[in-house]
Amino acid sequence: METLQYNTKRTQLIIPEYGRHLQMMINQILETQDREERNKMAKAVIGIMGNMNPHLRDVPDFQHKLWDQLFIMSEFKLDVDSPFEMPQKEILEQKPERLAYPQKNPKYRFYGNNIKSMITIALDWEAGDLKNALVLNIANHMKKCFLNWNKDTVHDEIILKHLLELSDNKLKVREEDLPLTDAAEFLKIRSKNGNGAKSNHKQRNKRNNGRKRY
Numbered sequence: 001m002e003t004l005q006y007n008t009k010r011t012q013l014i015i016p017e018y019g020r021h022l023q024m025m026i027n028q029i030l031e032t033q034d035r036e037e038r039n040k041m042a043k044a045v046i047g048i049m050g051n052m053n054p055h056l057r058d059v060p061d062f063q064h065k066l067w068d069q070l071f072i073m074s075e076f077k078l079d080v081d082s083p084f085e086m087p088q089k090e091i092l093e094q095k096p097e098r099l100a101y102p103q104k105n106p107k108y109r110f111y112g113n114n115i116k117s118m119i120t121i122a123l124d125w126e127a128g129d130l131k132n133a134l135v136l137n138i139a140n141h142m143k144k145c146f147l148n149w150n151k152d153t154v155h156d157e158i159i160l161k162h163l164l165e166l167s168d169n170k171l172k173v174r175e176e177d178l179p180l181t182d183a184a185e186f187l188k189i190r191s192k193n194g195n196g197a198k199s200n201h202k203q204r205n206k207r208n209n210g211r212k213r214y
Contacts, residue, residue: 014073018049026073035079042080046070108162110149111142119167136177139163144186153183 013023022045029041049066056062067084076089118138125131139159146154156179163171173180 014075015069018052018069018073022048022052023073026070026078029080030074030077035081038078039080042070042078042082108166111145111162111166115142115145116166119163119171123167123170132174132177135163135171136173136180138171139173140181143180143183147183147186156180 010020013020025041025045025048029038029045032038032041046063046066049069050057050062053062056065059065064084067082068087071078071082071086072092076086115138118134118141122131122134122138125134142163143154143156143159146159159180160173163173
């Protein structure tokens with residue numbers, strides 16, 4: 001009786017999706033001395049691999065992919081007549097370059113990075129009605145972001161002060177465009193969309209109404 005074997009004690013599979021039996025077939029091909037016999041065995045293994053992935057039969061270069069995987073599972077040691085060139089081990093093992101993620105630490109994080117981008121764009125616009133409308137929209141959006149963070153209320157003076165600070169004292173809402181949108185309007189919209197405290201309370205009650213109480 002054979003002793004039990006655990007996968008943790010076995011060699012690690014190169015492509016686990018194909019299973020250990022297929023890996024054993026490939027290892028057997030590597031031990032075969034006759035080249036003609038190796039070619040027959042390799043084609044048979046390719047057929048088995050194709051049957052295990054019937055959904056890929058109509059995919060272009062499907063056979064090419066199977067042969068590449070065969071060479072990879074043989075650790076690039078398989079010497080057979082392949083219709084495709086053997087992939088290069090160095091290229092497959094090459095690690096991608098590290099991505100340079102933008103490191104931004106805004107002073108007022110609750111406004112987000114989009115506000116800073118909008119302010120940068122507004123600074124490049126020519127003075128006029130369009131720029132004044134953009135500055136007003138930026139200020140209102142800042143007020144909405146502030147309320148999402150503070151969840152209570154905010155005075156227009158604070159928003160206008162922050163706008164001046166973030167724009168290096170270059171952007172200012174015109175007096176005739178003041179006051180900004182009332183905080184109650186933003187809170188009403190948030191509650192209507194299901195983000196407010198009252199709305200969350202109603203949703204919890206609605207979910208609990210159907211539950212049995214013991």
